[in-house]
Amino acid sequence: ELLEHINDFLAPAQLLAGKKLTITAGPTREALDPVRYISNHSSGKMGFALAAEAVRLGADVTLISGPVNLPTPQGCQRVDVTSAEQMLAASLAVAEQQDIFIGCAAVADYRAAEIAPEKLKKQGDRIAIELIKNPDIIASVAEQTSNTIVVGFAAETQNIAQYARNKLTQKGLHMIAANDVSGNDIGFNANDNALSVFWHDGQHTIEQSSKQQVAAQLLALIQQHLMQ
Amino acid sequence: ELLEHINDFLAPAQLLAGKKLTITAGPTREALDPVRYISNHSSGKMGFALAAEAVRLGADVTLISGPVNLPTPQGCQRVDVTSAEQMLAASLAVAEQQDIFIGCAAVADYRAAEIAPEKLKKQGDRIAIELIKNPDIIASVAEQTSNTIVVGFAAETQNIAQYARNKLTQKGLHMIAANDVSGNDIGFNANDNALSVFWHDGQHTIEQSSKQQVAAQLLALIQQHLMQ
Numbered sequence: 001e002l003l004e005h006i007n008d009f010l011a012p013a014q015l016l017a018g019k020k021l022t023i024t025a026g027p028t029r030e031a032l033d034p035v036r037y038i039s040n041h042s043s044g045k046m047g048f049a050l051a052a053e054a055v056r057l058g059a060d061v062t063l064i065s066g067p068v069n070l071p072t073p074q075g076c077q078r079v080d081v082t083s084a085e086q087m088l089a090a091s092l093a094v095a096e097q098q099d100i101f102i103g104c105a106a107v108a109d110y111r112a113a114e115i116a117p118e119k120l121k122k123q124g125d126r127i128a129i130e131l132i133k134n135p136d137i138i139a140s141v142a143e144q145t146s147n148t149i150v151v152g153f154a155a156e157t158q159n160i161a162q163y164a165r166n167k168l169t170q171k172g173l174h175m176i177a178a179n180d181v182s183g184n185d186i187g188f189n190a191n192d193n194a195l196s197v198f199w200h201d202g203q204h205t206i207e208q209s210s211k212q213q214v215a216a217q218l219l220a221l222i223q224q225h226l227m228q
Numbered sequence: 229e230l231l232e233h234i235n236d237f238l239a240p241a242q243l244l245a246g247k248k249l250t251i252t253a254g255p256t257r258e259a260l261d262p263v264r265y266i267s268n269h270s271s272g273k274m275g276f277a278l279a280a281e282a283v284r285l286g287a288d289v290t291l292i293s294g295p296v297n298l299p300t301p302q303g304c305q306r307v308d309v310t311s312a313e314q315m316l317a318a319s320l321a322v323a324e325q326q327d328i329f330i331g332c333a334a335v336a337d338y339r340a341a342e343i344a345p346e347k348l349k350k351q352g353d354r355i356a357i358e359l360i361k362n363p364d365i366i367a368s369v370a371e372q373t374s375n376t377i378v379v380g381f382a383a384e385t386q387n388i389a390q391y392a393r394n395k396l397t398q399k400g401l402h403m404i405a406a407n408d409v410s411g412n413d414i415g416f417n418a419n420d421n422a423l424s425v426f427w428h429d430g431q432h433t434i435e436q437s438s439k440q441q442v443a444a445q446l447l448a449l450i451q452q453h454l455m456q
Contacts, residue, residue: 034385035334035409036268038260069297106263110355119385119409127338128356157262157347181263181347 014058015223019099021059023051024091024137026066028084030111032129033119042106043189044068046153049211050104051076053219059100064090066105084108084134095141095148100222102151103138110134139171149226151218154178164198174226175199177206177218199225243451245286248326251279252319252333252365254294256312260357261344270334271417272296274381277439278332279304281447287328292318294333312336312362323369323376328450330379331366338362367399377454379446382406392426402454403427405434405446427453 025047029037044065051063052073061076064087072078081087084107095101110131138152152173154164157180164178177195194208195218202225206217253275257265272293279291280301289304292315300306309315312335323329338359366380380401382392385408392406405423422436423446430453434445 032266035270035383036266036336038264038266040263040265042263108264113354119383125361126341126358128358130354130356133353155263155347 016054016100016219017058019059020062020097021054021100021102022062022064022091022094022098023047023054023102024064024066024087024105024107025051026068026070027106028066028087028108028134029082030084030108030134031115032112033116035119038108038110038112038131039067040106040108041189042066042068044070045189045191046193046211046215047102047104048073049215050102050218053212053215057219062094062098064105084111084137088135088137088140091137091141092144095145098145098148099227100149100151101138101141101145102153103141104153105137106153106155107137108134136171138173142172142174149174149222151175151177151222151226155181157181160196161198161203164196168198168200175222197221242286244282244328244447247287247328248290249282249287249328249330250290250292250319250322250326251275251282251330252292252294252315252335253279254296255334256294256315256336256362257310258312258336258339258362259343260340261347263347266336266338266340266359267295268334268336269417270294270296272298273417273419274421274439274443275330275332276301277443278330278446281440281443285447290322290326292333312339312365316363316365316368319365319369320372323373326373326376327455328377328379329366329369329373330381331369332381333365334381334383335365336362364399366401370400370402377402377450379403379405379450379454383409385409388424389426389431392424396426396428403450425449 026044027040027042029039031037048070051061054061055075063076064079079090081090111134113130113132142150150173154167154176156163156178160178160180164176168176177197179195192208193211193214195206197204206214254272255268255270257267259265276298279289282289283303291304292307307318309318339362341358341360370378378401382395382404384391384406388406388408392404396404405425407423420436421439421442423434425432432449434442
C-alpha cells in the first residue's frame with residue numbers, strides 16, 4: 001500500500017486525462033476613475049494551485065486570471081482580465097466546451113455606476129459613490145452551459161454552510177466550496193486553506209492544508225461525485 | 229570631463245551624506261469590509277527608486293510603504309502600512325526629525341465612512357457607499373514640522389501646472405513634483421516617469437527617463453534649490 005502511494009505521487013493517476021477544465025482566479029478590479037479602483041484581498045493562490053494540480057492530473061487547462069502577482073503554472077493557457085465584465089466575457093467564450101468550469105475568482109459584486117474619465121478631484125468631506133451590481137459569472141456559466149460541471153467558491157465570514165447551500169441552489173451549480181475568510185491563517189493571501197464542500201446529495205470537509213493539497217482533494221471530490 | 233562622470237558614477241558625490249530623509253511610497257488601501265477595499269494603481273516604484281537613490285547619496289533613509297510587491301532597497305529602514313490613517317501616524321512619528329520628507333505615496337483621498345465588520349452580502353442592483361475624506365498626509369507633515377523640507381507629489385490627468393502650483397501653496401510645501409498619469413508609458417506601474425517640478429520661485433521639467441534617473445534628478449533639484 002505504501003508503494004502504491006509512492007507510485008501515485010511520482011506518476012499520479014491521470015484522473016483528468018483529456019478533460020477540458022477552465023478555472024477563474026484572483027480578484028477583479030473595478031475602476032472608479034483612471035487611477036482608483038475597488039478590489040479585494042484575493043491573491044489568486046487557490047485558483048493557481050487548482051490549475052497546477054489539474055495539469056498534473058492530465059487536464060487541458062485554461063486559467064482566466066484577474067490582476068495577481070503569480071507565475072503561470074506550467075502547461076496551462078492563461079487569459080488575463082481586469083474587471084468582472086471582462087472575466088464574464090472570457091468565461092462565456094469557453095464555458096460550453098469545458099468538461100469542468102471552476103469559478104475560484106473573487107469577483108467584485110459591484111462596479112462604479114459611472115467611471116469618471118478624469119481623476120476625481122477631492123470634493124466635500126463626505127461623498128457617496130454609486131455602485132451597480134456586477135454580473136454573477138458562475139451563475140451565468142451554469143445557466144449558459146448544458147454539459148459542463150460547474151463548481152463555485154464562496155468566501156464567507158459567518159453562517160458558512162447556510163450561505164453556501166443557498167448559493168449552490170440559487171446559482172444552479174453542481175458543487176460549491178466555501179471557505180471562511182474571517183481568520184488570518186487560511187483564505188485570502190494565506191498559503192493554507194480549508195474548505196467546506198457541498199453538492200446536492202453530499203458534503204465533505206477538507207481540513208486545513210496547503211492550497212496545493214486542498215486543490216488535489218477538491219479535484220478528487222469533483223471526479224468522484226460529479227463525473228460518473 | 230568623461231573621467232569625472234565615470235568617477236561620479238562609481239562613487240557619487242555624497243550630496244545627502246548624514247541627512248535624514250523619509251519617503252512615503254505606494255498606494256494606501258481603505259477597507260470597505262473584511263475582504264473589499266478601495267485602492268489605486270500606484271506600484272510604489274517611484275518612491276522605492278527615490279529611497280534607493282537617497283541611500284546611494286549617503287542619506288539615512290526611512291521608507292514608509294503601502295502594500296506593494298517590491299523588495300526593500302538595501303540600506304533603508306522600511307515601515308509597512310495599509311491605510312492612510314496608518315501612513316499619517318507613521319509619518320508624523322518621524323517627520324520633525326527629518327531633513328527632507330518626500331510624500332510620494334498615492335494616498336487614497338477617501339475611506340469608507342463605516343467599515344462593515346462582516347463581509348457585505350449582495351444587496352440591491354444599485355447601492356451607494358459613503359466615503360469620508362482622509363487626512364492630507366503631506367499637508368499635515370508640512371504643518372507640523374518647522375525645519376523639514378517637505379516635497380509632495382501630484383498625480384494629475386489634466387491642467388497639471390495649475391493644479392500642482394495650487395497644491396504647493398495650499399499645502400504649505402517647499403516643492404511639488406507633478407506627473408501626468410493619463411498616458412500609459414509613464415506614471416503608475418510604468419518603469420519610466422517624467423515630472424514637472426515646481427517650487428516657489430522656480431520650475432524644472434524632468435524629461436521621460438527611468439524612475440531611477442528621475443529620482444536622481446529630483447534629489448539633485450531638492451539639494452540645489454532648497455538646501456542652502
